[in-house]
Amino acid sequence: MFVRLLKGPQPSNILLIILFSVLLWLKLFWTHDFESQKYFAPFLSTGSIYINGQTFLSSIILFSLIIFEAFYMVRLNFKYIFIDKRTFFPAMVYILWMTLMIGNSYFNATVIANLFILIAFEDILKTDIKKLNINALFRTGILLGLATFFYWPVILILIPFWLITIILHGLNWRGISTQILGAIVPWMFVTTYYFLSGQNEVWMELWQKLSISHELPLGKDMMSIRLYILIFLLISAMLYHFTHVIDKKIIVRKYYSGLFWFLVTITAAVLIIPSAGQAGVTLAAIPATIFLSNQYLVTKNNFFPEVNFSLLTAAAILWIVLY
DSSP: OHHHHHSSOOTHHHHHHHHHHHHHHHHHHHHOOGGGSOOBOTTSOTTSSSOTTOHHHHHHHHHHHHHHHHHHHHHHHHHHOSSSSOOSHHHHHHHHHHHHTTTOTTHHHHHHHHHHHHHHHHHHHHSOTTSOOHHHHHHHHHHHHHHTTTBGGGGGGHHHHHHHHHHHHOOOHHHHHHHHHHHHHHHHHHHHHHHHTTOTHHHHHHHHHHTOOOOOSOOSSHHHHHHHHHHHHHHHHHHHHHHHGGGSOHHHHHHHHHHHHHHHHHHHHHHHOTTTOTTHHHHTHHHHHHHHHHHHHHOSOSHHHHHHHHHHHHHHHHHHHHO
């Protein structure tokens, strides 16, 4: 029922998605203090992006950013046709995924980092299949470098971006080195600023933040249950993708190959890097949204998409109620 209601291209679905999202977050606008969500920004103190004493306004800003990213995903699908339907449905999937990640220590930071990653991802897709766009690759590096100011494991996203470049254009060391150079540029400016201003102690603070240790993301607590649900839904979507990928155009298959390595990199980072924590799962919202939406919208079986999407929706609602 929910999938059939929202999968159409009617503009009214935009209003439905936003209205449902507002109702979903209604409790958080007044009760949730996002200052408790620490920023993993090397050069930003805790709460420096937080609007002091304005819980409602802080929540509205964060919510608006998630809504913007959700419809940015829709825009990418309209432009590059990951899913063989013109629909606003991926926005709903993205919002539900992000809602389930509320409560992570670095949720705010990863929401901001996701915006940089989305823009960088579009730059990668902009590159002409017949010609390597060095300027676009340099911009992707800069954007990922900026994203690391908020959540440093983002730098690993360079790996799937390299793989996407290789998938689209073949092995090209010029393109890979350009992305690395772009990622270094923001840090060069920051390093120069702190060196000239004599604030060398910031590097010790940075090292302390990088060495923070966290438990593995999966456990037996309530917060881990939502991750088990997301993993189950994502595995289901991945199995559907691999059994139906032959139906896609060749260029779209290449896009999906890049998204697959995107997920693999994030999974490895969350499991291997102690300081990454559960917040790394927030970054997975980008490829996960496409894989989940593809399964829910393209499959000819109406039962499983409805059940899976209902499970995702119910989990998000229950998480907000209990959190």
